[in-house]
Amino acid sequence: xxxxxLYWAVMARGGALDLEMTAIAVAISVVVGVLAxxxxxxxxxxxxxxxxxxxxxxxxxxPILQLFIIYFGLSQFQINLSPFAAGLLWLILYGIGYAVEIxxxxxxxxxxxxxxxxxxxxxxxxxxxxxxxxxxxxVIMLPSLMTFxxxxxxxxxxxxxxxxxxxxxxxxxxxxATEQPAIMYxxxxxxxxxxxxTLSRLGGVLERRVEASR
Amino acid sequence: xxxxxxxxxxxxxKRFGPxxxxxxxxxxxxxxxxxAIIGPSxxxxxxxxxxxxxxxxxxxxxxxxxxxxxxxxAAPPSKAVLREIRTHVxxxxxxxxxxxxxxxxxxxxxxxxxxxxxxxxxxxDKAMALLTAVGxxxxxxxxxxxxxxxxxQRVAICxxxxxxxxxxxFDEPTSMLDPEMxxxxxxxxxxxxxxxxxxxxxxxxxxxxxxxxxxxxxxxxGRLVEQGPAREVLEHPQTDRARTFLxxxxxxxxxxxxxxxxxxxxGDHP
Numbered sequence: 395x396x397x398x399x400l401y402w403a404v405m406a407r408g409g410a411l412d413l414e415m416t417a418i419a420v421a422i423s424v425v426v427g428v429l430a431x432x433x434x435x436x437x438x439x440x441x442x443x444x445x446x447x448x449x450x451x452x453x454x455x456x457p458i459l460q461l462f463i464i465y466f467g468l469s470q471f472q473i474n475l476s477p478f479a480a481g482l483l484w485l486i487l488y489g490i491g492y493a494v495e496i497x498x499x500x501x502x503x504x505x506x507x508x509x510x511x512x513x514x515x516x517x518x519x520x521x522x523x524x525x526x527x528x529x530x531x532x533v534i535m536l537p538s539l540m541t542f543x544x545x546x547x548x549x550x551x552x553x554x555x556x557x558x559x560x561x562x563x564x565x566x567x568x569x570x571a572t573e574q575p576a577i578m579y580x581x582x583x584x585x586x587x588x589x590x591x592t593l594s595r596l597g598g599v600l601e602r603r604v605e606a607s608r
Numbered sequence: 609x610x611x612x613x614x615x616x617x618x619x620x621x622k623r624f625g626p627x628x629x630x631x632x633x634x635x636x637x638x639x640x641x642x643x644a645i646i647g648p649s650x651x652x653x654x655x656x657x658x659x660x661x662x663x664x665x666x667x668x669x670x671x672x673x674x675x676x677x678x679x680x681x682a683a684p685p686s687k688a689v690l691r692e693i694r695t696h697v698x699x700x701x702x703x704x705x706x707x708x709x710x711x712x713x714x715x716x717x718x719x720x721x722x723x724x725x726x727x728x729x730x731x732x733d734k735a736m737a738l739l740t741a742v743g744x745x746x747x748x749x750x751x752x753x754x755x756x757x758x759x760x761q762r763v764a765i766c767x768x769x770x771x772x773x774x775x776x777x778f779d780e781p782t783s784m785l786d787p788e789m790x791x792x793x794x795x796x797x798x799x800x801x802x803x804x805x806x807x808x809x810x811x812x813x814x815x816x817x818x819x820x821x822x823x824x825x826x827x828x829x830g831r832l833v834e835q836g837p838a839r840e841v842l843e844h845p846q847t848d849r850a851r852t853f854l855x856x857x858x859x860x861x862x863x864x865x866x867x868x869x870x871x872x873x874x875g876d877h878p
Contacts, residue, residue, distance in 0.1 A: 511705035515719035516695035
């Protein structure tokens with residue numbers, strides 16, 4: 395068991411890096427996702443087509459290919475991103491592709507009767523979205539957003555392929571050094587479970603809070 | 609056009625794709641007039657009333673609301689014109705459409721605070737006064753899901769009135785309510801009519817239309833089939849289509865060929 399003692403600190407550091415990248419990426423993709431969803435719903439046909447095209451590309455391409463295009467592909471054009479920057483950029487671009495659809499569906503679900511009521515009062519679209527539609531859409535979207543958060547944590551496992559020193563990276567490094575794959579990947583599994591189950595629980599608590607306050 | 613006309617609708621036609629919802633409808637509503645629009649389901653009544661505040665665009669004709677013009681088939685009016693119209697034309701919906709994340713008071717305060725930039729304290733006083741007038745002062749801090757249907761609709765009416773509208777539109781305000789709650793909502797509308805508000809309402813409450821409305825409009829099959837003073841239209845309809853409709857509505861049992869005697873209606877029916 396001394397392997398566990400030896401490696402738990404680097405695993406924890408890897409986990410912290412995973413969490414940091416996920417947090418930054420999800421925060422940015424949620425903000426951009428809301429704006430893009432609004433653009434898709436209300437911004438006219440051209441903007442809607444561009445956003446739909448983007449979502450289709452992100453969903454249609456394998457994640458690893460997207461990551462490799464950003465890290466290796468761009469380097470051929472003298473755009474040399476660090477592993478961290480490339481990994482983060484991919485998480486953001488990929489996250490936006492998912493967040494747009496979550497928000498579009500959430501806004502559309504609320505907008506019909508509620509949007510009409512806001513319109514009929516003479517509120518602007520921005521006022522209606524901010525005061526009426528988004529506060530309700532958040533509640534509807536909370537479960538999907540939690541699923542999205544956990545998905546992004548899992549997606550960080552791919553980042554070791556471009557050299558980001560995350561949990562997965564440490565587990566592989568540890569495996570080559572110790573020849574103990576069961577212990578190393580077992581520790582990685584525990585680390586991911588701890589992170590994701592904690593997030594799910596927090597999400598559950600949040601959902602119950604929101605439900606109770608309605 | 610004389611300035612005592614609040615809403616002037618000329619030759620309005622609305623289509624959804626290939627389907628014509630209604631065609632060539634003209635209607636003038638004077639200030640302080642109460643107009644009830646009746647007719648069978650699917651006649652296009654709700655769509656028609658929603659064109660007046662441009663919740664639905666329309667394909668032909670024009671509407672002049674309080675001096676501002678909406679033209680069918682053209683590009684949508686500017687946002688400024690739309691807001692101008694909507695801040696002066698209030699609406700109550702069949703399904704209430706209260707904002708579920710706000711209290712009754714919050715619902716009534718939101719319009720003035722956002723669309724008119726009214727200070728919070730002033731909006732709150734105004735909202736409280738409106739809720740008190742419909743007997744809901746005690747329910748001010750309740751969320752919509754804690755309110756009965758009748759209470760929700762009264763809050764929705766207050767929400768519209770908080771904007772100080774010159775015209776109120778009611779789209780079947782009582783048709784989603786349990787029968788025992790219809791009265792309290794009709795009472796609120798009746799009081800508005802008494803205060804001289806210009807009202808246009810789509811309704812299935814024939815007795816209420818007869819009592820409160822000056823003018824009754826019968827819509828059927830996407831057309832305006834009859835229009836006139838409320839009592840005349842309801843008691844002595846001139847067209848076959850209006851007569852058929854009124855017979856079905858006012859004597860539902862007899863119309864089904866039931867052996868029961870027709871329900872006594874009062875008035876001077878034969």
